[in-house]
Amino acid sequence: MESKIEVVELNAGFGSTHVLKNISMSIPRNRVTAIIGPSGCGKSTFVRCLNRIHELVPGAWVRGKVLLDGKNIYDSDVDPVDIRRRVGMVFQKPNPFPAMSIFDNIAYGPKIHGMKKGLERIVEDSLRKAALWDEVKHRLKDSPVSLSGGQQQRLCIARALAVEPEVILFDEPCSALDPVATAKIEDLILELRENYTIVIVTHNMQQAARIADYTAFFLMGELIEYGETAQIFENPRDKRTEDYITGRFG
Amino acid sequence: MRSRVSSLPFFRGISPDTLFQIFLGSIAVLSVLVLAALLLRELIVGAMPALSAYGVEFLFSAEWNPVLSEFGALPFIYGTIVSSLLALLIGVPLSLGIAVFLTEIAPAKVRAVLSPVIELLAAIPSVIIGLWGIFVLAPFVREHIAPLLMEHLGFLPLFRGPAYGYSVLTAGIVLAIMITPIISSVSREALLAVPRLQKEGALALGATRFEAVTGVVLPYARGAIFGAVMLGLGRAIGETMAVTMVIGNSPQLFTSLLHPGYTMAAVIANEFTEATDDIYLAALIEIGLVLFAISMVVNIIARAITWRYLRVQGGS
Numbered sequence: 001m002e003s004k005i006e007v008v009e010l011n012a013g014f015g016s017t018h019v020l021k022n023i024s025m026s027i028p029r030n031r032v033t034a035i036i037g038p039s040g041c042g043k044s045t046f047v048r049c050l051n052r053i054h055e056l057v058p059g060a061w062v063r064g065k066v067l068l069d070g071k072n073i074y075d076s077d078v079d080p081v082d083i084r085r086r087v088g089m090v091f092q093k094p095n096p097f098p099a100m101s102i103f104d105n106i107a108y109g110p111k112i113h114g115m116k117k118g119l120e121r122i123v124e125d126s127l128r129k130a131a132l133w134d135e136v137k138h139r140l141k142d143s144p145v146s147l148s149g150g151q152q153q154r155l156c157i158a159r160a161l162a163v164e165p166e167v168i169l170f171d172e173p174c175s176a177l178d179p180v181a182t183a184k185i186e187d188l189i190l191e192l193r194e195n196y197t198i199v200i201v202t203h204n205m206q207q208a209a210r211i212a213d214y215t216a217f218f219l220m221g222e223l224i225e226y227g228e229t230a231q232i233f234e235n236p237r238d239k240r241t242e243d244y245i246t247g248r249f250g
Numbered sequence: 251m252r253s254r255v256s257s258l259p260f261f262r263g264i265s266p267d268t269l270f271q272i273f274l275g276s277i278a279v280l281s282v283l284v285l286a287a288l289l290l291r292e293l294i295v296g297a298m299p300a301l302s303a304y305g306v307e308f309l310f311s312a313e314w315n316p317v318l319s320e321f322g323a324l325p326f327i328y329g330t331i332v333s334s335l336l337a338l339l340i341g342v343p344l345s346l347g348i349a350v351f352l353t354e355i356a357p358a359k360v361r362a363v364l365s366p367v368i369e370l371l372a373a374i375p376s377v378i379i380g381l382w383g384i385f386v387l388a389p390f391v392r393e394h395i396a397p398l399l400m401e402h403l404g405f406l407p408l409f410r411g412p413a414y415g416y417s418v419l420t421a422g423i424v425l426a427i428m429i430t431p432i433i434s435s436v437s438r439e440a441l442l443a444v445p446r447l448q449k450e451g452a453l454a455l456g457a458t459r460f461e462a463v464t465g466v467v468l469p470y471a472r473g474a475i476f477g478a479v480m481l482g483l484g485r486a487i488g489e490t491m492a493v494t495m496v497i498g499n500s501p502q503l504f505t506s507l508l509h510p511g512y513t514m515a516a517v518i519a520n521e522f523t524e525a526t527d528d529i530y531l532a533a534l535i536e537i538g539l540v541l542f543a544i545s546m547v548v549n550i551i552a553r554a555i556t557w558r559y560l561r562v563q564g565g566s
Contacts, residue, residue: 053450058358085456095447099469108465109455156451163455 004029004167004197005050010064012042012049014057019045021221023064027214032189032198034212034229036205038244042221043201044092047169050199051087052080068167085113088165092172094152096144096159103140105155109163122162130158131188150181157188168192170200174207186211205245209233217241290542297536299529308536314501316521321533323540325501329418329511330541333493334486336422336507337429341486342479344426345433346468352434353441354463365438372431380495383424388415388496391423396508410506416498419507424492429482436481440474441467473556480552487545490515514541 005027012020019042027033035043048054049062052073065072073083096105106123115122123140127133132154136147144155153173160168170189174182189198189211202208208215209229216226217238225232225241236242261269294301300308304321311322348368352361396413403409444467452462468475490513498510499520514537525531 051454053454056450056453081456081458084454089450089454091447091451091454093447095445095451097448097451097466097470099466099472108452109457112455112457112461112465159451159455 001028001031003027004069005199006065006067006070007050008065008067010046010049010062010066012045012054012060012062012064014061015059019221020049023223025216025223025226027197027199029197030193030195031213032193032200032211033214033216034208035199035201035216035218036203036208036244037218037224039203041218043218044171046218047089047171047199047201050167050169051084051089053084053089055080085109085163086165087167087169088160088163089169089171090153090156090160090173093176094149094156096147096152096155098143098145100144101141102136102144102147102155105144106159106162109159113163126158126162127155129161129192130154131184131191132158148181150177150184153177153181153185154188157185157192161192165196167197167199170198172201172203175203182207205233217244219244293535293539293542297532297539300532300536303529304533308533309540312501312503314517316524316530319527319529321529323514323533323537325503326512326514326517326537327540327544328503329497329501330487330513330515330544332504332507333418333421333425333497333511333513334483336418337425337486338479338483339426340422341426341429341433341482345430345437345478345482346475348430348434349437349441350463350468352438354459354467365435368431369435370431371427372435376428376489376492377495379424379428380492383420383492383496387423388417388420391415391417391420395419399508407505408507411508413508414498414510416496416510417508418497418504418511421493421497421511421513422507424496425486425489428489428492429485432485433478433482436478437471437475440471440478443474444470473558477552477556480548480556484545484548484552487548488515488541490519494519514538514544 003026007023007025007027010020010023011018023046035046037043045054050066050073054060055062062074064074066074068083068086071078073080096102097108100108103123106126107119110119110122124133124137127136132151135151136142136155139146144152147155153176157168157173174185177185186207189200192198193213200208200212212229214227215229215232217224217232217236217240219240225236225238227237232241233245236245300321304311308321308323309327310324311320312324313320313322314325315321352365352368356364392413392415396409396411396417396419399409399419400411400413404411448470449462449467452466453459457465493513494516497513497516499512499516500510501512501517502509504511518534518538518541521530522534525534
């Protein structure tokens with residue numbers, strides 16, 4: 001399996017708090033990789049290290065390597081702004097920009113990257129890929145605030161797609177959504193898998209089992225076990241993984 | 251068991267909580283309304299001689315000659331509006347710059363020191379700022395700023411000489427300094443209240459910090475920032491002491507900002523003691539009425555727009 005991201009001895013934290021401890025793992029191209037684990041195990045911090053968003057929090061620090069297509073994104077000659085365009089992110093709560101219309105929310109990314117023409121096309125394509133086009137095509141000028149939570153989250157996915165990323169990080173994208181909206185997002189992730197490398201953080205083990213090709217189990221900032229999703233859930237090698245997925249803690 | 255409703259004849263059947271709410275509500279509403287009404291009545295009664303003598307003409311006449319009993323409020327209305335807008339023109343970019351610097355750029359220690367210092371500026375009595383205006387700013391404007399403007403922008407009537415130190419420009423700068431603390435501190439609060447996910451959402455698309463702040467964070471907070479600007483405008487319109495000390499107090503329809511002017515608040519403060527005959531006094535009170543009306547309108551507009559923005563954002 002060809003890897004898109006290679007994480008090598010990654011350590012990260014805030015001030016004197018050591019959150020991630022020596023994480024090494026390989027994230028395959030065009031697959032869905034789920035990160036599971038109890039609250040506070042460092043799974044969010046982990047994905048936030050993959051697009052260099054973590055370091056924006058005051059006091060945050062990172063050590064180790066994250067190779068994207070073989071190139072360490074923490075090398076001094078790498079522009080974090082460029083990494084964040086290539087590695088998109090969808091957050092825990094839908095965060096559309098309320099001061100912009102639905103159209104401008106999607107067009108914002110391409111615009112800041114200097115695109116002036118063909119925005120209509122990009123907006124439509126992105127909304128179609130995010131399975132939102134039919135619901136909003138007549139109200140592109142409206143504020144995104146009028147959309148439901150699930151629609152807002154798909155808008156955020158469309159917004160991320162509009163800058164043509166290679167990897168998309170989902171940080172518990174369904175934690176604020178109802179089951180129907182959750183199912184739509186999951187279907188969408190499975191479709192996006194064709195063209196993108198996807199990493200999804202979830203506290204919902206059923207969700208990981210439904211959509212992930214590979215699953216990593218984090219505990220107290222350490223990577224306990226990582227493998228094909230079926231193996232992790234049916235035949236975990238580590239006692240702690242087994243305890244977690246059978247619901248004995250967390 | 252005791253009944254939880256009133257047993258007084260008139261309020262029979264009303265719960266004590268409802269009574270309490272009605273009681274407090276009527277006190278709050280009545281006191282505000284009664285105060286405003288009394289004030290307005292006082293102004294109208296006092297201004298009545300001028301109102302009946304000059305009518306609407308009062309607002310559009312530029313003649314102000316107490317000796318001949320010619321009274322027109324236009325130079326003061328004009329001076330108030332121009333000096334206040336000038337204050338916003340200088341003060342708003344400055345305040346937003348300070349607010350963005352404090353929330354986005356300054357290290358925590360710098361922020362902790364600088365924020366209270368800026369807010370402390372608002373506590374300086376305006377007469378002190380006026381003194382500084384007289385001794386420092388007015389000479390500086392006359393000798394440095396005005397010649398520079400005349401040299402480079404002198405082709406505009408706005409910057410035509412000769413340059414006076416006591417001028418609308420000086421008043422505008424003084425007002426800008428006075429409204430910067432309030433606008434910057436309220437804007438800073440507004441920026442701090444923007445959810446971190448908004449900025450991260452922009453950064454995650456590959457925006458630079460500058461693009462995230464100007465494109466997403468500031469627009470998110472625009473309603474509250476607009477409210478902050480209106481608060482500043484309200485202060486600039488009503489400011490009396492510092493302005494009257496530096497604006498030159500000359501009732502004319504100036505075109506050059508380097509020339510002296512006059513404002514509504516300044517003329518009331520300056521000429522009240524001299525207003526010996528009834529019509530003079532009434533004219534000054536009518537200017538007070540106009541000032542009151544303009545301030546009310548500015549505040550109502552500010553409230554309405556802030557409220558609308560807040561309502562839009564409430565859903566997100």
